[in-house]
Amino acid sequence: MKRSLSRMLIVALALALVVPVLFMGQAPAADDVKIALVAPLSGRWARQGQLKKMGADMAIEEINGQGGIKALGGARIVLREADAGDSVEKAVSAAQRVLTREKISAGIGSWLSSFTLGVTEVAERLQVPWLSLSYADSITERGFKYTFQTSPVSSLQAEQALDLVTDLAKKNNRPIKKAGIVGDNTAASMFFYKPLREKLLAAKGIELVVDDVWTPPLADATAIVQKLRSTQPDIVFYGATNFPDSIQVLQKIKEFSVKSPIQGVGAWLVTPEYVKTVGKDTLDNIQTVVAAHPMKGQEELVKKFKQRTGEPFMTQDPLCTYAHVWLIKEAIEQAKSADPKAIRDALAKIDISSGPAVSAFYPPRVRFDERGRRIGATPLIVQWQDGEPYTVVPIAVATRPIAWHR
Amino acid sequence: MVFAELVQYVVTGLLVGGVYALMSIGLGLIFGVMRVVNFAQGDFMMLGMYVTYFYAVAGSIDPLVGALLAVPPFFVLGWIVHRLLLARVTGGDPGRQHDAQLILTLGLSLVITNATTMILTPTPRGIRTSYATQAFAVGPVLLNQARSYAFVMALVLAGLVYLFLTRTDLGRALRAAADDPEAASYQAIDVRTMHGLAFGVGIALVAAAGGLLATYYPIEPNVAGNFIVLMFVAVVLGGLGSIPGAFVGGILIGLVQSLTLLVLPFQLQNTGVFVAFLLVLYLRPQGLFGRRARTV
Numbered sequence: 001m002k003r004s005l006s007r008m009l010i011v012a013l014a015l016a017l018v019v020p021v022l023f024m025g026q027a028p029a030a031d032d033v034k035i036a037l038v039a040p041l042s043g044r045w046a047r048q049g050q051l052k053k054m055g056a057d058m059a060i061e062e063i064n065g066q067g068g069i070k071a072l073g074g075a076r077i078v079l080r081e082a083d084a085g086d087s088v089e090k091a092v093s094a095a096q097r098v099l100t101r102e103k104i105s106a107g108i109g110s111w112l113s114s115f116t117l118g119v120t121e122v123a124e125r126l127q128v129p130w131l132s133l134s135y136a137d138s139i140t141e142r143g144f145k146y147t148f149q150t151s152p153v154s155s156l157q158a159e160q161a162l163d164l165v166t167d168l169a170k171k172n173n174r175p176i177k178k179a180g181i182v183g184d185n186t187a188a189s190m191f192f193y194k195p196l197r198e199k200l201l202a203a204k205g206i207e208l209v210v211d212d213v214w215t216p217p218l219a220d221a222t223a224i225v226q227k228l229r230s231t232q233p234d235i236v237f238y239g240a241t242n243f244p245d246s247i248q249v250l251q252k253i254k255e256f257s258v259k260s261p262i263q264g265v266g267a268w269l270v271t272p273e274y275v276k277t278v279g280k281d282t283l284d285n286i287q288t289v290v291a292a293h294p295m296k297g298q299e300e301l302v303k304k305f306k307q308r309t310g311e312p313f314m315t316q317d318p319l320c321t322y323a324h325v326w327l328i329k330e331a332i333e334q335a336k337s338a339d340p341k342a343i344r345d346a347l348a349k350i351d352i353s354s355g356p357a358v359s360a361f362y363p364p365r366v367r368f369d370e371r372g373r374r375i376g377a378t379p380l381i382v383q384w385q386d387g388e389p390y391t392v393v394p395i396a397v398a399t400r401p402i403a404w405h406r
Numbered sequence: 407m408v409f410a411e412l413v414q415y416v417v418t419g420l421l422v423g424g425v426y427a428l429m430s431i432g433l434g435l436i437f438g439v440m441r442v443v444n445f446a447q448g449d450f451m452m453l454g455m456y457v458t459y460f461y462a463v464a465g466s467i468d469p470l471v472g473a474l475l476a477v478p479p480f481f482v483l484g485w486i487v488h489r490l491l492l493a494r495v496t497g498g499d500p501g502r503q504h505d506a507q508l509i510l511t512l513g514l515s516l517v518i519t520n521a522t523t524m525i526l527t528p529t530p531r532g533i534r535t536s537y538a539t540q541a542f543a544v545g546p547v548l549l550n551q552a553r554s555y556a557f558v559m560a561l562v563l564a565g566l567v568y569l570f571l572t573r574t575d576l577g578r579a580l581r582a583a584a585d586d587p588e589a590a591s592y593q594a595i596d597v598r599t600m601h602g603l604a605f606g607v608g609i610a611l612v613a614a615a616g617g618l619l620a621t622y623y624p625i626e627p628n629v630a631g632n633f634i635v636l637m638f639v640a641v642v643l644g645g646l647g648s649i650p651g652a653f654v655g656g657i658l659i660g661l662v663q664s665l666t667l668l669v670l671p672f673q674l675q676n677t678g679v680f681v682a683f684l685l686v687l688y689l690r691p692q693g694l695f696g697r698r699a700r701t702v
Contacts, residue, residue: 042520043628046528086628214672217632219660222418222550223667226411243530244624244632251622254539255550277532277624282539387659 005224011238014327032078033338035060035328038109038130040118043086044216045131047271048111048317053081054309055318056108059325059356065280069329071336078331084110084119091115095122104128106319106328112241113139113187113362114216116128120147131327133291133320135188135266141370146344150259150320150327150361150369151291152377154191158237160379161289162200164264164393165235172404176234180210180260182224182249183239189213192239192265211232216242218249225252227396228260238264254282261404264288267316270382270389275312281402285403287392289381292316292323292360293398295380301359312389319360326357327366347374362397415664417547424557425619430632430640431564434652437641439584439604440496441504445511447637448574448630449518449611454480454613455620455629458524458541462533470555473617477610479664484609487514488602496601515630522627530626538622539605541639556618563614564653567607571649580604584647625652638682654694658682 037056039049048297060077068074082098084091091110098104099122106129110119113136123130124144132139137153152160169176179201183189193213201208209231212224218240228236240246246269253262269288294302294314301322327347332338337345352358353365367375381393385400393403430562433447454476461472491514495506537551571577582590583600591597623629640659644651659679686694 042523042528044626044631046523046628047530049627052527086631096442150577212672214675219663219675220418220422223664224672226414243626244629247532247624248622251539252550255541273530273532273624277530277534278539297435328613 006011015115031072031075033072033075033105033332034078034080034102035069035325036095036099036104036109037079037081038084038091038095038107038115039081039111040085040091041078041081041083043090044244045084045086045112047243047273048268049084049309051271051317051319052109052111053079054305054311055321055323056325058305058308059320059322059329062356063325063329069103069332069338071333072338075338077325080104082101084112084115085247087224088114088118092118092122095119098368099123099126099128101342105340106131106334106343108132108324108328110134111317113191117233119189120144123147128340129328129331129347131324133316133324135291138187138189138191140373145371146372147341148347148372148374150366150374150377152379153373154188154265155195156377157201157289157291157379158192158195159240161237161263161381162196162204163293164381165261166204168402168404174234174404176204176206176208177232178233180212180228180231180233181208181234181239181258182210182212182228182236182263183214184216184218184241185213185214186239186241189239189241189265196237205254206234210236214245216245218242218245221245221248221252225250225401228253228258229256232258232379233260236262238262238269239266241266241268242270243268243273247274249276250278250282253280262286266290267293267382270315270384272312275387276382280384282383282388284386284389285383285405287381287402288389289379290316290382291377291379292319292362293296293380293382293389293391294319294399296399297397302358315389323337323357323360326367330357362394412668414547416661417546417549419661419664420657421550421557421660422551422663423657424553424560424578425656426617426633426636426640426659427656427682428560428563428615428618429612429638430656431567431613431649432608432643433637434644434647434649435567435604435611435643436608436617438647438649439580440492440601442492442496442507442528443511444608445508445634446518447608448628448634449522450480451612451619451633452522452625452627452630453483453518455623456531456618456624457613458617458620459531459533459625461631469535469617469621470559473559473614473620476613476617480613481606481610484535484606485602487609488605489610492605496598519627519630526627526683528627530624532624533620535621550622552622556621559618560615563611567611568649570607576603599649619697639679643683643686643693645693648695650695651693651695 001061039052041049064076068076082094084094108131113134116132116134120130124146129146132150133151136153140149181193246247267290331343331346335342351367358364358366382389383392390400392398411649436444458469458478461467540551541548579595580600583597587597611668640650640655644655662682
């Protein structure tokens with residue numbers, strides 16, 4: 001008797017544990033609009049995925065709090081996240097899983113251009129509109145109908161970053177004659193280096209004296225920084241997306257007292273953990289070209305984000321994802337449907353220049369060309385000053401004036 | 407190539423290799439004594455990094471000291487993990503236990519990584535030390551201070567392990583259990599206890615290596631992936647089951663990684679390691695210090 005009682009107790013306990021789990025995935029009502037977020041939530045880029053999710057959650061909370069999607073009778077938006085992990089294969093499999101398990105109206109992700117290239121192939125095949133902040137040119141060079149890229153592409157960023165630093169250097173009477181390229185071989189970085197190597201540097205009469213590109217993870221940065229020390233380039237184009245790699249390079253730069261200015265490519269260089277790991281002095285004046293960063297006029301949004309998440313500042317990843325969710329909401333309002341094809345058509349025709357869906361971008365207007373690229377997308381330059389990254393270019397939306405290097 | 411520059415490459419390789427060596431000794435010891443391929447070794451290293459980090463943050467303990475303080479708790483953790491999990495799949499049919507061990511340690515690795523990601527978040531953390539960005543200058547050659555301290559401590563710890571294994575009764579019993587478990591049990595050596603001891607020491611060593619690594623390398627839940635393959639290569643290169651072999655293997659990997667850059671681009675840095683690895687195995691299948699009976 002005692003034994004059967006204890007058995008019953010065990011069964012009851014097991015049921016109590018299992019039943020809620022079984023029903024967890026079924027919480028949203030039938031008319032909810034599901035958006036997929038495929039981002040690295042584990043592996044070496046997990047932090048960026050975490051930041052992206054923060055932005056998406058904030059937008060969804062705002063939209064649902066303001067009555068949901070009006071054209072669909074106040075339908076709520078729910079997020080379906082899938083972990084892109086640390087490889088293209090995992091990202092593709094995550095996209096496949098999340099897009100086939102249930103009806104997804106639109107998707108966002110997946111941060112690293114190499115992953116986005118794979119994930120958008122799945123979205124294209126399954127005809128689900130996909131919004132991406134990734135930079136690689138090739139994302140919108142494949143004739144896809146369902147991919148929308150809100151960021152300026154890498155090659156454009158390279159051109160604009162080079163123009164900017166050459167101008168700045170000239171104004172400071174230190175013209176750029178020698179340049180270095182240092183970074184990993186992930187897709188966005190490679191698309192940034194390519195035009196620099198092939199034409200842009202030569203066109204400005206700049207000699208490329210260091211060109212060291214590695215596959216993450218980097219074992220040690222001594223050899224790279226030693227080259228920088230011996231050649232002393234006037235500017236270093238820097239693309240170390242993997243945090244430990246980047247920390248090793250920056251520590252070594254400080255150790256070897258390398259004074260070359262650093263021009264990064266991407267928002268990975270302006271996350272809060274950099275300050276904690278290498279200190280604000282090492283970071284001071286390092287600048288990076290990004291697709292989005294809080295601009296003048298976005299103080300309220302940043303304040304809200306900081307209060308909500310406890311993060312010390314807002315960066316491109318949560319900002320873009322926040323805007324992407326709002327953009328999908330706008331497209332659904334215009335399409336008056338949660339059908340992926342209708343949303344895709346609405347996105348292709350969309351032209352808006354106000355509201356939370358556009359304020360994160362520069363210039364603040366969203367319309368896409370036939371390739372799915374945002375027309376007029378212009379990169380921003382963000383610079384570390386006193387332990388915080390500020391938008392410094394374009395001047396019209398800068399939150400601080402730019403400072404030239406040590 | 408200027409001579410000083412060549413010396414810099416060699417010195418850098420040695421310093422990098424020192425910590426690889428300490429990481430690899432733990433793995434080599436566990437394999438040597440228990441014949442267990444511990445895929446979770448890198449994850450215990452990651453936990454060692456976090457413990458050193460929390461020592462530094464909560465107790466203001468210098469990570470070099472923190473790395474040593476990580477040894478006792480990780481020895482106990484290793485002992486418990488062995489008692490609760492590994493002891494269940496060691497002993498019995500060697501074919502079946504091998505599969506079970508592989509699955510168990512691989513599963514353990516996944517559980518540790520993901521639990522750490524959930525509990526501590528994926529946000530990378532770092533211990534800021536003044537010596538991470540300072541160097542000892544020996545003529546034109548610069549020796550990073552953090553790596554130099556880590557190298558010296560790795561040497562000392564490796565030396566202590568060697569002395570323990572060769573000069574103490576417990577160490578001899580451990581080696582006896584490794585060489586021939588059956589004969590050892592006839593000599594009243596409790597093989598199960600020896601396995602627990604080996605696993606505890608192996609985990610404690612890799613946690614200490616993690617602590618030393620944390621003096622200059624950021625800490626994140628998936629950091630193990632950057633090192634685990636190199637650890638295995640070091641152990642096999644040195645000779646499976648050989649502790650001095652694992653140490654030399656680790657140093658060699660650091661050297662090869664550094665010197666490869668003299669002839670190959672950065673993208674092929676680890677290619678040099680694997681070419682050297684294949685060459686050694688081709689010429690000496692048992693590894694540098696391995697015994698002929700156990701070839702790979």
